[in-house]
Amino acid sequence: MLHVHDLFTPSVQHALDLVGIFVFAISGALLAVRKNFDVFGIAVLAEVTALGGGLFRDLIIGAVPPAAFTDLGYFLMPLIATVLVFFLHPEVERTQAAVNVFDAAGLGLFCVTGTTKAYDYGLGLTSSAALGLATAVGGGVLRDVLANEVPSLLRWDRDLYAVPAIVGATMVVLCIRFDVLNGFTSGAAVITAFALRLLAMRYHWRAPRAWNRRSSAREEDAQKATAQ
């Protein structure tokens, strides 16, 4: 079995994972504060947001018990985020821009490590990329479902979130396909996804809604303009 996730040294890989988990946990904890949850609600939403995507991936590939339940650091990181947000949430919200940058880093990192781990466990290239995407966005979807909101991943009026992860995951499987996956190309995939997400936020890139919905909306606008 090709252990393609020996791309980074284990300790670097682990440190990167912890950073990704931490920033995702911050985003969960902040939503919990906005929804007026109590301190346990904040902790639950932080844990679910940070670990949900990886948990789903590990259940699918049969890696049980999932890393979230075997690595104590993975479990403690969201609790640290909870304490931080509990006491300092106005300060953390004021640094929302910084949080968004970290979240983009987590997105880039998780789509690459998720794809790599899925391939390691024997999934095909397309399935690995799909599961990498699910790893990166799954926690955020669970967060929004628990907070009883429409997942921001699905909403039209949010800046592109899936596309950067799809690009990152696709780069990884192309590298695997052409046998050039290594620490360098892998890092390039992380950085590409990260940069694309930053650009999407900066320039408010949106994905299109269904075709005729837009056309009919445009027609209505045209009719209104004529009527005036």
Place this chain on the structure above:
Amino acid sequence: MLHVHDLFTPSVQHALDLVGIFVFAISGALLAVRKNFDVFGIAVLAEVTALGGGLFRDLIIGAVPPAAFTDLGYFLMPLIATVLVFFLHPEVERTQAAVNVFDAAGLGLFCVTGTTKAYDYGLGLTSSAALGLATAVGGGVLRDVLANEVPSLLRWDRDLYAVPAIVGATMVVLCIRFDVLNGFTSGAAVITAFALRLLAMRYHWRAPRAWNRRSSAREEDAQKATAQ
């Protein structure tokens, strides 16, 4: 191990699965358009609706990685449905009656194949039927949860959906119990569930709500009638 799902030839079975996945994906994609999701939201909801039930079944019986992640056709079918609905959704909605017929076919098919696969993996008869039901309705429940709606499966004001699947799954386990499960009886279970769902839609069959809730509503009606 009795491989009762060798009922149909593998290629027929696979073709039927793909049809079921496709029609469920259409229903997910249409809901996404109505909820004003972007194109990625449409694709996610199509995938989840089409593959969610089978994914749940495979996790429960320990068939990992689930078929949804090993069979490329299963993954691509919802993407085709997404493209179709993206460009043609007014036409697809106009054929809502046709979509409902296909959805009923998917329901019939999935409750039978779900029950059969669960039994193959060693579950008891009752559990197999329960998991067959979950396979058939699980995707739709996930679809509604992600769209932040009360699952239509649970709602009182929707035509019977669970009962046809329960009948189909029960027919399968009775056939297993009396050792008469074959391509013919299995097909009969699919067609029975399919026909029951069509009849439920045609005649707006509903399931009752809790006992006293209805009685008190009737009393109120009676009081109103007296008052007039």
Place this chain on the structure above:
Amino acid sequence: MLHVHDLFTPSVQHALDLVGIFVFAISGALLAVRKNFDVFGIAVLAEVTALGGGLFRDLIIGAVPPAAFTDLGYFLMPLIATVLVFFLHPEVERTQAAVNVFDAAGLGLFCVTGTTKAYDYGLGLTSSAALGLATAVGGGVLRDVLANEVPSLLRWDRDLYAVPAIVGATMVVLCIRFDVLNGFTSGAAVITAFALRLLAMRYHWRAPRAWNRRSSAREEDAQKATAQ
């Protein structure tokens, strides 16, 4: 492997499990009636509430198929609760206090058995406690998500629910750590969690919301008082 769940005799353990499942099912069925679901919606919500936590635990530790699908009693108990609530829901709601007591008993029981089973399957002490907590509260969270409500576990305006389960699970892992886990200490953990939940309901103990949110609210109150 230390089978710490041989604490109680198997038949006592099983009877306690069935009681816990039954009372959780009642709480799910009652919410379904309040949400105006039909009889199948009531049954689905009863099953999900009663079995969801244990199902999640079993998927995480790799105990597939989960007990919910291998033990017929686990599956039938929620159906009995459904029939009961369907016909007698005003009477059951009138005994809401009694239901709450049973629900507290289920909480105490499930956090202890969940923690023990997780440890049996090789999880660490912290992870076992976390999974014991998830077993105890998971069904209720799923119930609220399916009913399209914010999980009451997360809400600030509900009496403490997580803390009693955390205390119970922590007592179990401390007993394991100091090698004094037996039927007696295990029962003490159940009773402690049970009693804490009863006290939380009796005295409306709440968990705090985020720090500054409370301060600013207090400031607003102070300003209002000054303005008058």
